[in-house]
Amino acid sequence: MHHQPATVRRVTIVDVARHAGVSTTAVSKVLRNAYGTSSQMRSRVNAAVDELGYRPSAAARALRGRTWTLGVMLPDVRNPFFADILDGVAEHLDGTEYQLFMTSGCDDVTSEARVTEAMIDRSMDGLILIAPVSRPAHLERVGRTVPTVVIGRHSRSTGFDTVNDDDFAGAGLMVAHLAGLGHRRIAHIEHRETDPVRLAEMPNALRADGYRHAMLSHGLGEHIDIVSTGYTRDGGYHGARILLDRPVPPTAIFAGADVVALGVLDALTEAGLSVPGDISVSGYDDITLAGFRPISLTTVDQGGHRIGTTAIRLLLDRITDPGRPAARVKLAPTPVVRATTGPPR
Amino acid sequence: MHHQPATVRRVTIVDVARHAGVSTTAVSKVLRNAYGTSSQMRSRVNAAVDELGYRPSAAARALRGRTWTLGVMLPDVRNPFFADILDGVAEHLDGTEYQLFMTSGCDDVTSEARVTEAMIDRSMDGLILIAPVSRPAHLERVGRTVPTVVIGRHSRSTGFDTVNDDDFAGAGLMVAHLAGLGHRRIAHIEHRETDPVRLAEMPNALRADGYRHAMLSHGLGEHIDIVSTGYTRDGGYHGARILLDRPVPPTAIFAGADVVALGVLDALTEAGLSVPGDISVSGYDDITLAGFRPISLTTVDQGGHRIGTTAIRLLLDRITDPGRPAARVKLAPTPVVRATTGPPR
DNA sequence: TTGAAAGCGCTAACAG
């Protein structure tokens, strides 16, 4: 490496081979426990590896074989829902040689492209993309280049596996809960979406669709009221401000994500309104904070942990067998009723 | 790559050279804008790069030069304070060739070692370690192997730069605030620490020290009351339960971190106590959620964003000049008074 | 200013 004195040269496979009195091929084979090594050879090599403290260079490996590196692209470290997914992913990786690296802060097509390219440039063995906004053609190309699992995008592509929550059904569950409590003016805050493709594939769009559909089937079509902001706390805050300014404000606000619901609660607190006395609030995701007593948010659990374990299982499968047909997993959400929803006044 | 058909072979430097009618050496030089290239050559090469959509293989580069990859090790994605640091780091990287990858979930010496080794194996050009718990010798070795900046550890090592909040002073500020409100029985919840080295270097230990020192200097030595749990929401919850069970409970709880304070609020809500009416609560970090109105947590701002920008500046410096003496930056914290603290009953 | 050639550490044919 350019920055270190020659004296601390890294131990290489050649050093190990010399120390063990065998060929580098032998060392390589033992390391990858490939076919054709005697147990005697294995023990000699392993001993040399331990004595010398040898560690294979992922860079050199990358030129021929795999890097044992997996990449996760997440849109936003601040959304704690993604931590649940990561937990699930990491769990399955314990005890394997794989190392997971993640990137954050991809909010647009350009930065997403930069990140996916960066991961491919670094010869990662597999990618997990969470709620990507890229165009299908780009995702398809990524999937053709490297084994890829896409989470949070209802895509019908064939080049990669997908894992999704049934967002349409989940939104329906929440509307049913609120309507069951007697609410009629149930408003929804969604993440603004204009791109026609994403309008059909992104979870936020499907939740809005599910809301619309459920309102109609509960005979509340005339009360459909959707505010488009963003899936952030700020988005929730501003969305709530807009809804409170309506001539006849809603009696319940169904936010498309828990972080959005937090922003709603922020605005309601500021306005001096009580929850659920004056107005009911619900979210989506069931982040850990939703169970936090001072908040106790009613929400929809999409099982982030299970999404993570499913995704990593699919990814490892696909690395083993890149040719197998794309899987399309859709997991069922469950409503979680806590303290922010109640009957209307 | 083993998983893709030969037909989609990656464009290499050889392809670019052939297409531009020059040598691979020339291409390499232009790419790294090294010394000794005519402007004519530069434009020809750049044109070929664009036409072919060439992207250098980081893996191949790693064997000779740099990878343009930086690694950030964070202990816990769930602690939103780290997001502030990451924002600061990412900001300075915009427009550079560097790509940042992070790992999470290193809670012990073993997994930290695994992660740092993994980053070194992958020939990363620089590392930022956040609140590492490893032994100094290990950190020193990492720092000698690759340019490293350590955040959140008051170490006096010479092999890497450090960026820290003045945790001792920060804790003093909070005690002063609470004492100024008239509190005497001010308890503290800390992250359990037994290792003698970490007891001198970790922020949590210094905050506890600062608390102790400040209590004494305010003449409240007899009321010093420290509960050792962990810097998580759970830790705060259990710490508060312990404190509430005291024969004479404290009138104020100073949690060593905001996430801990959230756990405290959780426990107080459960116990039916009002904040700050019955008891005052404060945290440390000033995470975004602290400003969330329904919580409005009094805390200490350690300026995560500035910590991040400082760290990345130092890291890029050190990559450029690995020989320069280690910097030791300590940033001043500021108290942020919100709604969870008030005069005692 | 340019290019030929060696080699970074590893894996994978292919002989032995």
Added chain:
DNA sequence: CTGTTAGCGCTTTCAA
């Protein structure tokens, strides 16, 4: 079962 050998894609002396 074992070792020799030829690269992977790039950077870097060193001549021209």
